[in-house]
Amino acid sequence: MNSNRKNVRETALELLESIEKNQAYSNLLLNSTINKNKISPKDTGLLTELVYGTLQRRMTLDFYLAPFIKNAKKLEKWVLQLLRVTVYQMVYLDRVPDRAAIYEAVEIAKRRGHKGIAGVVNGVLRTIQREGLPSLDSIKDPAERMAIETSHPLWLVQRWISQFGKEKAGEICAMNVLAPLQTARVNLGKTTREACIELLEQEGFAVEASPITPEAIRCLRGNLAASNAYKEGLLSIQDESSMLAAHALGVEKGDTILDACAAPGGKSTHIAEKLFETGKVVSLDLHAHKVKLIVDNATRLGLSNIEAIEMDSRKAPDHFEKESFDRILLDAPCSGLGVIRRKPDMKYTKRESDLDRLQEIQLNLLDAVAPLLKKGGTLVYSTCTLDSQENEETVSSFLDSHREFEEDASLPDRMPEGVKPFMKGFSTQILPQYFGSDGFYIASMKRKADDELGITENTR
Numbered sequence: 001m002n003s004n005r006k007n008v009r010e011t012a013l014e015l016l017e018s019i020e021k022n023q024a025y026s027n028l029l030l031n032s033t034i035n036k037n038k039i040s041p042k043d044t045g046l047l048t049e050l051v052y053g054t055l056q057r058r059m060t061l062d063f064y065l066a067p068f069i070k071n072a073k074k075l076e077k078w079v080l081q082l083l084r085v086t087v088y089q090m091v092y093l094d095r096v097p098d099r100a101a102i103y104e105a106v107e108i109a110k111r112r113g114h115k116g117i118a119g120v121v122n123g124v125l126r127t128i129q130r131e132g133l134p135s136l137d138s139i140k141d142p143a144e145r146m147a148i149e150t151s152h153p154l155w156l157v158q159r160w161i162s163q164f165g166k167e168k169a170g171e172i173c174a175m176n177v178l179a180p181l182q183t184a185r186v187n188l189g190k191t192t193r194e195a196c197i198e199l200l201e202q203e204g205f206a207v208e209a210s211p212i213t214p215e216a217i218r219c220l221r222g223n224l225a226a227s228n229a230y231k232e233g234l235l236s237i238q239d240e241s242s243m244l245a246a247h248a249l250g251v252e253k254g255d256t257i258l259d260a261c262a263a264p265g266g267k268s269t270h271i272a273e274k275l276f277e278t279g280k281v282v283s284l285d286l287h288a289h290k291v292k293l294i295v296d297n298a299t300r301l302g303l304s305n306i307e308a309i310e311m312d313s314r315k316a317p318d319h320f321e322k323e324s325f326d327r328i329l330l331d332a333p334c335s336g337l338g339v340i341r342r343k344p345d346m347k348y349t350k351r352e353s354d355l356d357r358l359q360e361i362q363l364n365l366l367d368a369v370a371p372l373l374k375k376g377g378t379l380v381y382s383t384c385t386l387d388s389q390e391n392e393e394t395v396s397s398f399l400d401s402h403r404e405f406e407e408d409a410s411l412p413d414r415m416p417e418g419v420k421p422f423m424k425g426f427s428t429q430i431l432p433q434y435f436g437s438d439g440f441y442i443a444s445m446k447r448k449a450d451d452e453l454g455i456t457e458n459t460r
């Protein structure tokens, strides 16, 4: 066993500790550690797998460990993390022999602790090896079993069962423990998807065209953010579901479009690309440091038709004339339950009560931007969550209080073929198991023209 490998495991342990202590987002911390420590691409794979795998399976791992730990409360946090990351390797990584995983755990325990701790770690792991893991069959309640088996909090499993049914909820949970593919959007203002794929293959990446979204590519090997194609502004890292928001808007050349919650600019830049150097995207976000990310992305992609402004969109009516936009996108702040695969730590930090105040913010944002849309214009509401309270209920509450808006039945015409079977008229809730993409919700609404509101020359 080479010493580099040991470092990877120790780094994984340190990362897991930081994620739990600081509640920092796993994806951000992992990326910064890889860059800071100049971890090789080969070790990056193992490190990512150990950190994400252990996080994704945390509750299952704790269930497996419980019978073998006498006094869990007394166990230091890092020792528990070490046991988790080791049992993860023993259960889920075929290529790591159990004895190698145990040996390295004991060595780390000796270095970080003392002989006594190393003895405890050795004892627990060897007993598991000898006696085997406890069976999940001992959990009789189906929701509780799903929660432990797929490592999701019980409240979330119960919520999804009540909203989507047991089968779909089970599929969502099962998808959430798998490693997500990296996907990217080709900047069609600069190149074609075929040409971009060829360039990336020449650079040594394994990529393929997405069967779902016409401008998307899926990356099977490598990190596209490190490619020359990325640096030259030929692509953006973006999930395939997120790309559907710009399709839903039905962008036409020359349009003036408001993106009310825009940072870091994934959708704003997509919309700007679809405008092919015409028209304008006004991109608002609450935080200055995030607005800078929109500007940086637009600059990298060579887009000059984006104006990024730091603003609370609830105040947007004080800054823009009524009816000044052809289309508006509200990609609202949400609970993010559709992106659990990418941020597994979210499963252990989010509380059900966190979800309650979101609908109010979402409705306030919708209320604020609604008068800024031209009559006949399109308002797209989207979230990266799987929750009817923030999706269907928010939209239906908005439509109930805004008679000048209606469901946009033409939405399916603008969506890629593969998405159409999952449309419910003017909206779609993409579940992660449909295409292996993030969970995402989109609804499209039209602002009625005067005559549809019963306003004629005589009544005006």
Ligand SMILES: C[S@@+](CC[C@H](N)C(=O)[O-])C[C@H]1O[C@@H](n2cnc3c(N)ncnc32)[C@H](O)[C@@H]1O
Pocket: 242, 260, 261, 262, 263, 264, 265, 266, 267, 268, 284, 285, 286, 287, 290, 311, 312, 313, 314, 331, 332, 333, 334
């Ligand atoms: C889902 S993210 C947007 C992602 C973005 N549309 C993209 O595709 O890259 C929601 C954004 O809304 C911003 N936000 C939250 N409340 C806001 C408000 N009142 N006004 C403007 N932006 C807000 C957050 O800072 C966050 O960047």
